[in-house]
Amino acid sequence: MESIRVRPYTTADYPLICELDAPLFSGMGGPVLFRHIEELFPSLFFIAENPDGKIIGYILGGIHLDDAATGKLIRIGVVPNYQRMECGTKLTETLFSTMKRRGVAAVHLTVAETNIQAIAFYQKIGFTQKERIQNYFYPDTARLVLWKTL
Ligand SMILES: CC(C)(COP(=O)(O)OP(=O)(O)OC[C@H]1O[C@@H](n2cnc3c(N)ncnc32)[C@H](O)[C@@H]1OP(=O)(O)O)[C@@H](O)C(=O)NCCC(=O)NCCS
Secondary structure, three states: OOEEEEEEOOOOHHHHHHHHHHHHHOOHHHHHHHHHHHHHHHHHHEEOOOOOOOEEEEEEEEEEEOOEEEEEEEEEEEEEHHHHOOHHHHHHHHHHHHHHOOOOOOEEEEOEEEEEEEHHHHHHHHEEEEEEEEEOOOOOOOEEEEEEOO
């Protein structure tokens, strides 16, 4: 959808992003994660807005300190009433083009093997599964590890 705008995150977005994130990720550490990312990777943190300027999604990534050619998609979320409108696609395009300009050649992520919708999304945008890790998150959560070449 053309009217969705992606812009850099600012610290003023923090409270609202925490609110949007809680139901999408069942409270899985968003408030802590966002503070770390805004300090460590501020240029890899983006917000999606609808035409009224309302925040409808976010994406955050990182680059390996010991391997600058490898990036990670750390978290992406789109509010339910804006899903399937290309918001996630736009957020990933923005993150990946920024990473590519900084020399990243490949990106990885993990996703719960039960998150069928997210897996379908990642496959659509070019990720392929390389691994499955049992007990990736405490306690006992299996995750699929997906990779994409930029
Ligand atoms: C995964 C997520 C970010 C996708 O964002 P989105 O804005 O809905 O994705 P897009 O509209 O850009 O989808 C692009 C394509 O991905 C695929 N896709 C996206 N959501 C899908 C779903 N629920 N079921 C099947 N395929 C899906 C489709 O092929 C879609 O193209 P189409 O709509 O033309 O068929 C969003 O569903 C979300 O926030 N989910 C909850 C949080 C989450 O699970 N995040 C990932 C954790 S690892």
